[in-house]
Amino acid sequence: MAISLKVSKGIKTFFLEIGELIYFALRFFKEAFTKPFEFKELMRQCYNMGNKSILLVSITGFILGLVFTLQSRPTLMEFGAEAWMPSMVSISIVREIGPIIIALICAGKISSGIGAELGSMRVTEQIDAMEVSGTNPFKYLVVTRVLAATLMLPLLIILGDAIALFGSALVEYLKGEVSFLLYFNKVVNALKFSDVLPATIKSFFFGFAIGLVGCFKGFYCKKGTVGVGEASNSAVVYSSMLLFIIDFIAVFVSDIFFEI
């Protein structure tokens, strides 16, 4: 009896939270398109999220390309198909691995950062102070951060993909004596419009999900320092889960329009 009660309470809480997140997203769209626009704060957030993630995304992308090529090489050599390496790596990275890995890295960095920042602002009554001073904290804190994440993530993913391909090219150059020019020539020939466009579109949704979940968890953080930790932690967990769901939907939709 106690277990079934706990389960039903857990399910109820889960669906309540989903409902609240949807309401939060709807409020975002309402506030994002009404005046006043917090352009200066948006630019500041874009700079913070973009600039401070460049190094992390670059290192992740470089290692991703390097490891992916090193791991795939022996198998391709067995079939005498090393020549397909640039095509295989570029399609895999641009279509799927690059966006999802970079988005997961950013979920860990950006979403948790937003969750902790807004959570501590809530706990120390800074959000209340903003509201009392006649400023709309949702517009100032949430709209700017969600928009900044939505705009910055595609750029970070493009950067991560490019550096991953450079890492892959470096392995091919060192191991297979393939010049960078030849490697990137093959990459450009292999990639189609239908590989790049869906990946770019879904990266906007990834950014939106990362920003939205981080803000949602932080903005409604429960009181106390424990609450801040929980907000930060659950922001990463929820946004990572949401990224996979969005990815699944994106692949499904891309298949309809582009016949992958």
Add this chain to the structure above:
Amino acid sequence: MKKDTNIKPVLEIKNLNKSFDNNHVLIDFSMDLYKGENLVIMGKSGSGKSVMIKCLVGLMYADSGEIHIMGKDISKLKQTDLNILRTKIGFLFQGSALYDSMTVRENLEFPLRNHKEMYENKDELVIESLESVGLLSAIDLMPDELSGGMKRRVALARTLILKPKIMIYDEPTTGLDPITAKEIIQLMRDIQEKYSTSSLIITHDIDCARVISNRMILLIDGTNYVEGTFKELENSKDKKVKSFFK
């Protein structure tokens, strides 16, 4: 300061009720605040003081009852009108609530962003406000470089920048050493003289209440238990009232 039925209060609460599940925090709570008055509300922790002031500024919704600020029923105001009304109320938070990603100057400029005319004179207003709390030298510091007392002063300067008509102080001396607490109390008196504000002060600090109050309310079990001057309450024979003055 005695109540005069001909004078309209600047702030009026009628039969306010607020519950959290089965916990009735405020039960038919009523009070008035008159122009130029310093009204102190005392009560034990959990007696509903903070909930009451949060309902006052619209940070929390009451279950029932009326709140009139400067003649306006806040429950009937649109969000934009409520925001305009809020700028006439200065709220000093217990923990100061300074924006920790901004400098002292930016903290003070923040409330001005929605007031075009005032924003154009922001430098003068920031300097004037900081001078009134004696902290002009801290203008470019970050909040984490300030002591507790300095934070409280900067928070006070931030609330003063919009020249509020009503000041609400939530535990203004909590967490401060006795000397700094005295300085803050003196500052509150100076502010009232300089800006002719009406003040609602929530405190546990009996010394603060003695020095600053014109009138006091004891909030016990969510109700307005007793009301009077500090002396009247201090000399009360009621056991519950006496326990506050021991």
